[in-house]
Amino acid sequence: IAGITQAPTSQILAAGRRMTLRCTQDMRHNAMYWYRQDLGLGLRLIHYSNTAGTTGKGEVPDGYSVSRANTDDFPLTLASAVPSQTSVYFCASSDARGYTNYGYTFGSGTRLTVV
């Protein structure tokens, strides 16, 4: 089934530990995104990638890093987790062909709890 796969589905992580959230898409979309969702704050963009080999910072990038070695994978790494990074993380992709109205495809999310 075409779409986005995120792993893990949920995770409890000790503060100070390193964690990588995985995201893989099979639609050959060129653009990918990471959002975090927090109650009362909606979804906020962490990092994005318009094409393989390039990345950019979103609204809340501090404490997170990403890489885009190929079209399909876009992992998000927390180098040293802190409790404020407790959130639900969504990966998304879009076929950003310039002036088009292609919507986003979202993964099912990763619920991360940092204790």
Place this chain on the structure above:
Amino acid sequence: AQTVTQSQPEMSVQEAETVTLSCTYDTSESDYYLFWYKQPPSRQMILVIRQEAYKQQNATENRFSVNFQKAAKSFSLKISDSQLGDAAMYFCAYRSRGATNKLIFGTGTLLAVQP
């Protein structure tokens, strides 16, 4: 920078009735896209409806329609004949037209449907 505001954190509607969710946005751009996403308890992000700013006609998808007021920068969602399955968090979102494809979300409105 563009912003999206949803001023109703929670709404409630009786089954079979009509409800309107509000969304306002701020932008200096003239061409853009607007979206409503639904997030049920499953956490899945589902595109409900989208509107191109250059189109004067309001978008409609079955029981869902929008009232797009470009001059007022308002984009409300009307749900007619509400069903129990409509209960969810609803997010309004904005995207610039062009290669920078990032979605900007509002904080969400939690809709309850009373039987």
